Amino acid sequence: MNKYLWSFAFSVVALAACGKKEEAPAAPAAAAPVASAPAAPANTEEKVLNIYNWPDYIPEGMVADFEKETGIKVNYDTFETNEALQAKLVAGNTGYDIVVPGTAGGYSPMQVAAGLFQPLKKDQIPNWANLDPAVMQVLAKADPDNKHLVPWAWGFTTVGINRTKVEKALGKTPLPENAWDLVFKPEYTSKLKSCGIAYLDTPSEIMSVALHYIGKNAYSNEAADYKEATAMLGKVRKDIRLFSSTMIDDIAGGKACAVIGWSGDINQAAARAKENGSKDVIEALLPSTGALLFIDSMAITKDAKHPNNAAKFIDYYLRAESAARMTNDMGYPNANKAATAKVNPEITANKTIFVDADYMGKMIPPSSFSNEAREALAAAYNAFKKGK
CATH class of the missing domain: 3.40.190.10 (Periplasmic binding protein-like II)
Incomplete structure (x- = not known):
């Protein structure tokens, strides 16, 4: 503001000097008051x-x-x-x-x-x-x-295992290259049911990874794809012990040795089991065909x-x-x-x-379903869960 007033005064003096010498220089006009910025509205919300x-x-x-x-x-x-x-x-x-x-x-x-x-x-x-x-x-x-x-x-929706229990249940059968086989392929689920298989009790998650496993769009809008995914799931339904809404506790507490879960929950289960004195190795896996990013x-x-x-x-x-x-x-x-x-x-x-950046390229990015596909998804999941 001082710089502005000095500049203004300097301009007035210069203009006066250009006029008649006998004329007294005009007094500088008073600077107009500058309006202050409006105050930020107070937060009147209750605390x-x-x-x-x-x-x-x-x-x-x-x-x-x-x-x-x-x-x-x-x-x-x-x-x-x-x-x-x-x-x-x-x-x-x-x-x-x-x-x-x-x-x-x-x-x-x-x-x-x-x-x-x-x-x-x-x-x-x-x-x-x-x-x-x-x-x-x-x-x-x-x-x-x-x-x-x-x-x-x-994070991502993936397969989690208690490696100690899984390797014991599989015996001479080695872990598959694609971790999704552990929870979707009867060759493996028939063995792992002895130590417990758990699926997230979340229709959109289970149907999406099932679609991905059979080579379909994980967020498919085709009703026929859901029938195919349901047929695949039906082959392992008898081997599923839990549809879980308490996945961390179920893994850490030994109710399940192989799960479809969220990566962070699986990591939390590993930490919780360790805190409780367990020596079992619990880990989230990175399936070779990718996992569902969220x-x-x-x-x-x-x-x-x-x-x-x-x-x-x-x-x-x-x-x-x-x-x-x-x-x-x-x-x-x-x-x-x-x-x-x-x-x-x-x-x-x-x-x-x-x-790692290389594996991020395998992640299936989020997308959305049409209303019709969402109805087909819910119907397919309910039929699978009820064993129909």
């Missing part, structure tokens, strides 16, 4: 935030730390499947501010397209800059221009009553320290490029968490 997330998916103490720092009381509930979250969102009046849908099964793309989430106010999320552009490019297929979804974690993301619901508080939590989670804490504790990779240096070395060395 409450309601979050709906997957179980076993947040580091212990993170919610309490956020509450202590901000004074915002967090009500934190969990759901077991994308299907359960979808039912809540479609019914409306969810009561939640932040939900964490997944791209698996095409759910978050469908929810974005249906207008179930508020557009993000990125000026309220300065730590958005920490996000990895490569992950955001993949997520943009579900959320064009990255307007609604903020990555929580990512990204779970935070979204602010359309009916959120505390969107500003939600933005505060999202920005808190996008701190490098927060994202690294999640990966270290939960065994899932994050989408935060600033966090990698803070992740424990034994985690970064795990190739089912920090996947």
Whole structure:
């Protein structure tokens, strides 16, 4: 402002010098008052935030730390499947501010397209800059221009085994080159049923990997493909012990030695079994034909009553320290490029968490189903699960 006044005064003096000498120089006009920028609107929301997330998916103490720092009381509930979250969102009046849908099964793309989430106010999320552009490019297929979804974690649906028990059950039969054979091929399932085979109790996940296994599009919209996948699954139905919604406990507790599960859950089960004194080797596998990639993301619901508080939590989670804490504790990779240096070395060395670039090329990226295909999928899964 001083520079402006000096310049203005200098201009007046110069103009006066060009006029008649006997004329007194005009007094400089008073500078017009500069309007101040409007103040940022105060956050008048009550100090409450309601979050709906997957179980076993947040580091212990993170919610309490956020509450202590901000004074915002967090009500934190969990759901077991994308299907359960979808039912809540479609019914409306969810009561939640932040939900964490997944791209698996095409759910978050469908929810974005249906207008179930508020557009993000990125000026309220300065730590958005920490996000990895490569992950955001993949997520943009579900959320064009990255307007609604903020990555929580990512991973893949794959085969997990208790190697100690599997090798014992297989006897002289070696592990197959393609890990999917362990859970889909009778030659293997007939042997592994003795130590337990578990499938995620999630229709879209199981039908998608079954379609992939028989060489079809994992997100097929062809009804005939579902009949073929159901026929394949029917051959191993008698060997399946569990349809699990508590996969971590089921693996760590010895209820299953071979599973179709999420990579991070399998890694958590390995850590939990070790903590409990087990010497068994539990691991997620990298099937030779690839696995199903998914990204779970935070979204602010359309009916959120505390969107500003939600933005505060999202920005808190996008701190490098927060994202690294999640990966270290939960065994899932994050989408935060600033966090990698803070992740424990034994985690970064795990190739089912920090996947090599060559294998990433085998991952099946997320897509979506038509309404007709989703109906065919649900019918096929229910028939398979009931053994019909």
